[in-house]
Amino acid sequence: MEDRLERDPAYRSDIEKRGRPVRPAYRALTDEELVRTLGGFGIEVGRESFETLARPFLSAEEMTEKFMESHAISDKGLDSDRVWIALMVLWERWLPDRPSIEMLDDRMQEGYGKSEAGDSTGAASIWLELWPEILKLADANGWRTPEELGEGFRGSQHMLDWIQDLEAELWNAGMADSLHHRLGIDFCEEYLKRFGGDSDPVSENMRRAIASFHASLGNPETTDRLYREWLERDPRWGWGWIGWSNEFLEPSSRKEPDRAEEILRQGLAVPEVRDEGDILEHLEALYSDLGREDDAREIRRRVALRKSSSMRVETEISAEGRALQIRERFDFGPEGMPVERLGELLPPSRGSVPATSSKVGRNEPCPCGSGKKHKRCCGRS
Numbered sequence: 001m002e003d004r005l006e007r008d009p010a011y012r013s014d015i016e017k018r019g020r021p022v023r024p025a026y027r028a029l030t031d032e033e034l035v036r037t038l039g040g041f042g043i044e045v046g047r048e049s050f051e052t053l054a055r056p057f058l059s060a061e062e063m064t065e066k067f068m069e070s071h072a073i074s075d076k077g078l079d080s081d082r083v084w085i086a087l088m089v090l091w092e093r094w095l096p097d098r099p100s101i102e103m104l105d106d107r108m109q110e111g112y113g114k115s116e117a118g119d120s121t122g123a124a125s126i127w128l129e130l131w132p133e134i135l136k137l138a139d140a141n142g143w144r145t146p147e148e149l150g151e152g153f154r155g156s157q158h159m160l161d162w163i164q165d166l167e168a169e170l171w172n173a174g175m176a177d178s179l180h181h182r183l184g185i186d187f188c189e190e191y192l193k194r195f196g197g198d199s200d201p202v203s204e205n206m207r208r209a210i211a212s213f214h215a216s217l218g219n220p221e222t223t224d225r226l227y228r229e230w231l232e233r234d235p236r237w238g239w240g241w242i243g244w245s246n247e248f249l250e251p252s253s254r255k256e257p258d259r260a261e262e263i264l265r266q267g268l269a270v271p272e273v274r275d276e277g278d279i280l281e282h283l284e285a286l287y288s289d290l291g292r293e294d295d296a297r298e299i300r301r302r303v304a305l306r307k308s309s310s311m312r313v314e315t316e317i318s319a320e321g322r323a324l325q326i327r328e329r330f331d332f333g334p335e336g337m338p339v340e341r342l343g344e345l346l347p348p349s350r351g352s353v354p355a356t357s358s359k360v361g362r363n364e365p366c367p368c369g370s371g372k373k374h375k376r377c378c379g380r381s
Contacts, residue, residue, distance in 0.1 A: 021082045026089045034086045041083055042071045050094050058137070059101035059154065060088035104133055105155035108162060115165070120172035124180055127166045131187065134159075138194065146195050146202050160202050163191060167209045174216065181213045188213070199234060199274070208243040215247050220254060223247055238275030241267025242282050249286070257290055277306060 026034065031047070038045055045053060057063045064084040091100045107130045114122035134153070143149045146160055153159040167188060174181035188206040196203040207230055214222040227244040231237060241263055248260040264283045267273055280303050287296035 021078060021085050023085055023089065026085045027092075029089075031090070031093065034090055037082060037086045041067070041079065043067055043083065045090070047094055050090060051098075054091060054095060054098075054100075057100075058141070058152070060084055060091050061102070061154070063087050099133060101153060101155055104130065104137070104153075105157070108155060108157055111169075112157070112165075115169060120169045121176065121180070124166065124169045124173045124183075127162075127169065128183065128187070131166070131190075135190075135194065144195065146197060146200050149195055164202060164205055167206065171209070171212070174213075178217060181216050184213045185210055199237065204237065204239055208239065211243060211247065215250075220247070235270045236273050238267060238273050238279050241270075241273070242275075242279060245282065245286075257286060261286055277303060280306075 029037070035045060054063060057066070061084055064080055064087060067083060068080055088100065088102050092103060107126060111123040111126040111130070114120075114126060137143075137153070138149060141152055143152050150158060150160045167184060170180045170184035170187060174184065188210045191206050192203060196206065207226070211223045211226050214220075214226070224244075224247075227240060227247075231240050231244070234240070245260040245263040245267075248254055248256040248263070261283070264279055264286070267279050268276065268283070273279065280299055284296050284299035284303065287293070287299060
């Protein structure tokens with residue numbers, strides 16, 4: 001909305017005629033006029049006192065909420081919006097070196113505008129300039145975990161989503177200039193150093209991104225070393241096995257499908273591996289791509305069975321030459337399994353199980369072949 005107000009005078013005029021306060025109109029006011037607006041609600045502020053008033057808050061929104069409590073300002077009409085926007089504009093003018101959440105959010109949205117226009121380099125540039133400000137805010141407030149970072153930044157975009165979007169734009173920008181992939185390594189490592197956890201999704205995605213950045217820069221040995229270290233520490237990381245396997249399948253990498261298969265099978269052999277279904281689906285897609293339909297059909301049977309039954313299945317996968325060997329142990333639980341469903345355990349005859357398409361993760365390469373991350377290519381919502 002804010003961007004449209006700036007570039008569409010007719011839209012802005014229509015909004016203003018309805019009496020709704022908007023930032024462009026308030027930015028056209030002088031400091032004295034903004035101070036008088038606030039004074040009309042019993043709020044007395046001055047340039048010297050504003051910094052003291054704003055010190056306990058991260059945003060003009062928080063200041064407004066406090067004034068609503070102390071000055072009986074209604075939140076049913078537009079009064080609270082008028083107070084909020086007036087405080088927001090004064091903060092922009094009087095405290096530029098201590099940006100509010102709204103000021104940081106404006107820059108974040110500017111980057112999204114570049115991103116939506118297909119300008120990954122422009123988006124990455126804006127966001128990399130914003131990143132140190134986010135770190136200052138985190139340090140000042142003691143945010144040390146992904147949860148604290150996500151909950152502390154109350155902008156229009158969830159902070160953890162933005163962090164992953166920045167990583168994706170660095171990847172896409174690096175398709176034209178490898179410098180962005182080097183910057184991507186620095187960014188992801190900084191995130192992990194400050195906020196990284198063991199198995200939270202964002203930290204896992206940052207690790208996979210670091211490995212992919214190294215591979216794209218011609219350092220596959222580093223990629224392999226990192227995955228070995230990470231998976232030794234956390235062998236149940238299912239998407240770690242998937243990510244490592246993918247490095248042997250992507251157009252810019254080594255193209256070793258046998259090694260990709262071996263890594264996925266190693267992951268499936270780990271007891272209680274996380275996201276086992278995703279590993280199976282990637283293995284099925286690999287077999288389909290290689291024309292190994294018997295093996296693909298067997299994996300599809302396993303996926304369908306797991307989805308349709310609550311039973312526990314322990315699977316041991318091995319290979320002798322080009323032949324896939326699967327041994328399964330079924331635990332039906334205390335209630336057992338109806339006799340009429342036992343046929344589901346039998347390997348299907350050729351063609352009896354329909355093919356299923358493998359999911360493409362938002363942080364995986366887009367299947368269209370562009371080399372970009374799926375969520376910033378064909379996976380845009």
